[in-house]
Amino acid sequence: MKHTLLSFAKEQGRTLFMQLLVMGGILWFCHLLFVNTQANLEARNIASGFGFLAYEAGMPISDALLSYTPADSYGYAFFIGVTNTLYVSMISIVLATLVGVMVGIARVSSNWLVARLAEIYVEVFRNIPLLLILFFTYGVVLAALPSPRQSLHWGAGFFLNNRGIYFPKLMPENGFLMIPVALLVGIIAAVIIHRKATKRRKETGRSLPSVRIGLALTFGLPLLTALLLGMPIAWEIPVLKGFNFKGGGVIRPEFCALLIGLVLYTAAFIGENVRSGIQSVAKGQLDAAHALGLPGGLIMRRVVLPQALRVTIPATTNDYASLVKNSSLAVAIGYPDMVSVGGTIIGQNDQAIEIIVMWMAVYLFINLVISLVMNWLNARVQLIGR
Secondary structure (H helix, E strand, O other), X not given: OHHHHHHHHHHHHHHHHHHHHHHHHHHHHHHHHHHHHHHHHHHOOOOOOOHHHHOEOOOOOOOOOOOOOOOOEHHHHHHHHHHHHHHHHHHHHHHHHHHHHHHHHHHOOOOHHHHHHHHHHHHHHHOOOHHHHHHHHHHHHHHHOOOHHHOEEEOOOEEEEOOEEEEOEEEEOOOOOHHHXXXXXXXXXXXXXXXXXXXXXXXXXXXXXXXXHHHHHHHHHHHHHHHHOOOOEEEEOOEEEOOXXXXXXXXXXXXXXXXXXXXXXXXXXXXXXXXXXXXXXXXXXXXXXXXXXXXXXXXXXXXXHHHHHHHHHHHHHHHHHHHHHHHHHHHHOOOOOHHHHHHHHHHHHOOHHHHHHHHHHHHHHHHXXXXXXXXXXXXXXXXXXX
């Protein structure tokens, strides 16, 4: 017994020593890299540090979610680039997921034409570089749209041309804050009702139309609040003045091209993930569902897709992370994302190392958040063994 404990202690000590040795080597390498970098920067008279972020930027940003002027600092300009990256990435993730699920379901469809069209879509977009898709979308498709004077017009104040999509802009008035509050209350109520309906279905087998009730609460409460407050909303309509439209909101072609490219490219990969997940569901599950007389749509929603998630989520996590990193290709078509804005800052200040470190830190943080959320979701849908 003593010999066994002694051997175990020696093994643990040897393991700990090797780990400390490896960690020491890594720290020594990082120190050596830092010292050499500082020496090379001083030899070339290049200032280092992040103090430049407080200087006036003096650079325009064509598409910003938040208010920005060239008089703002470099740090705020970089933050605008980060918000643009997050904005296009989050919208692309949602749309790519919706398209990918439809493509994945179509891939296993019993309809020969639908299945073949989905297969062609997957094979084409998975084997074309995303950069070429962006160039084609921006330089060919969107460039072929008419000029502002010949804009395509539909509805009240909606215009489409090669400068972007122009639409009426919402202008809040007194009391408008209560509308988003009502929306938040509606969403919370919808989630609570959905959970109670799920619990009731598991316990009694009786279901409630929780989805319809949730949608009614989510959209009905804000609408009712707006009506009670006398519609505290005004609309700014875009008007053609000179060679372009003034007023209203606009979605610029650079954003549209990047969004379309990211969605089409990523959806092809997600579609294959969904297809593999659907085909991993045991045939006995489908036979049992058909034997109960369930309709095809209900079988897909209640039987197949919930089980397919166990296979789909891990692979899709990688696709989400790749989408965020692929958004850096926005610099090729002029969309002011984080990489584009950071590149301009490097050109004006020669602070390449600092900007690259900031890029790495932001991408690392975003992808870690995506991984944490997807790992949590994956843990919830996995089977628990006994």
